[in-house]
Amino acid sequence: MTSPSLAISARNLTLTLGSDSAPITILRGIDLDIPHGQVVALLGPSGSGKSSLMAVLSGLERASGGSLTVAGADFVGLDEDGLATARRGRIGIVLQAFHLLPTMTAAENVATPMELAGMENAQARAIAELEAVGLGHRTGHYPTQLSGGEQQRVAIARATAPRPGLIFADEPTGNLDAATGEEIINLLFARRAETGATLLIITHDAGLAARCERVLTMADGVIVSDTAGNPVAAGA
Numbered sequence: 001m002t003s004p005s006l007a008i009s010a011r012n013l014t015l016t017l018g019s020d021s022a023p024i025t026i027l028r029g030i031d032l033d034i035p036h037g038q039v040v041a042l043l044g045p046s047g048s049g050k051s052s053l054m055a056v057l058s059g060l061e062r063a064s065g066g067s068l069t070v071a072g073a074d075f076v077g078l079d080e081d082g083l084a085t086a087r088r089g090r091i092g093i094v095l096q097a098f099h100l101l102p103t104m105t106a107a108e109n110v111a112t113p114m115e116l117a118g119m120e121n122a123q124a125r126a127i128a129e130l131e132a133v134g135l136g137h138r139t140g141h142y143p144t145q146l147s148g149g150e151q152q153r154v155a156i157a158r159a160t161a162p163r164p165g166l167i168f169a170d171e172p173t174g175n176l177d178a179a180t181g182e183e184i185i186n187l188l189f190a191r192r193a194e195t196g197a198t199l200l201i202i203t204h205d206a207g208l209a210a211r212c213e214r215v216l217t218m219a220d221g222v223i224v225s226d227t228a229g230n231p232v233a234a235g236a
Contacts, residue, residue, distance in 0.1 A: 007198040008034040013066035026052045028221035041209035044218035059083035088117035092159030092167045096174035098151040100143040107139040110158045129161040149180040160191045170202045
């Protein structure tokens with residue numbers, strides 16, 4: 001039985017893609033416990049399995065084997081529809097490529113996931129969240145009318161507006177210049193601190209990893225290092 005103090009608990013987690021005749025093993029037996037509220041960096045070279053692990057932990061990809069409990073839900077036992085339902089309101093995801101819907105305004109991009117989850121006052125909450133990330137003056141703009149940094153702020157607002165207990169970020173500054181990337185990371189940490197959410201960040205940036213409480217390093221589909229980082233200040 002998973003401890004209620006854990007946001008994520010995985011045992012012998014595996015992921016195999018490809019065909020039965022030509023299987024490709026991506027994750028090779030991951031054992032991992034992440035307590036509620038912890039800020040974790042995930043490092044490793046390209047092809048080490050970082051993004052695949054995040055996809056499985058966030059419910060974007062189904063594990064091939066092992067056990068996985070996320071936010072109290074058995075992710076291995078759920079089908080794709082069940083995983084989508086489990087993510088709503090519980091998990092926020094920020095990706096490198098923003099993934100905003102081009103035909104929707106900033107406010108609509110933030111509100112739509114909350115509307116799909118049946119949350120009340122989605123539009124008002126979206127506006128408030130955009131104001132909180134410094135985009136109160138851009139709520140009616142479309143993604144093509146926003147800079148890269150502004151689009152990522154919208155993505156952060158979309159991820160945090162439902163107040164999820166878990167936030168996943170995969171190279172959230174990868175498409176941004178250094179100065180804008182620093183602003184985005186500071187914003188992401190600040191929004192997480194306000195709710196006490198668990199945060200898992202995939203990054204190649206050792207400086208960013210050092211700001212996290214815990215640093216996991218992957219290679220060849222397994223976790224090869226699990227070390228303590230720096231305590232995260234309440235307003236970090």
